[in-house]
Amino acid sequence: MSEPNGSRCCGCGAPIGRDEAAITKRLVNRGTTRYYCKACLAGAFGVTVEDIDRRIRYYKQTGCTLFCSL
Numbered sequence: 001m002s003e004p005n006g007s008r009c010c011g012c013g014a015p016i017g018r019d020e021a022a023i024t025k026r027l028v029n030r031g032t033t034r035y036y037c038k039a040c041l042a043g044a045f046g047v048t049v050e051d052i053d054r055r056i057r058y059y060k061q062t063g064c065t066l067f068c069s070l
């Protein structure tokens with residue numbers, strides 16, 4: 001188990017927060033150890049940062065286990 005605190009975005013080097021670590025796992029791969037910031041995720045998936053924020057809220061509301069443990 002690697003703690004995402006202190007991780008940096010693999011795309012741009014920005015610090016990764018807990019939400020970003022969780023959404024990266026949700027969108028990319030549950031077992032990933034490479035995290036991406038919202039801006040890089042948005043670019044990779046062809047959506048906006050607002051869409052990523054909306055997904056984070058959605059997954060929190062639906063009780064996704066990746067977010068529940070935060």
Ligand SMILES: [Zn+2]
Nearest residue numbers: 009012037040
């Ligand atoms: Zn980034």
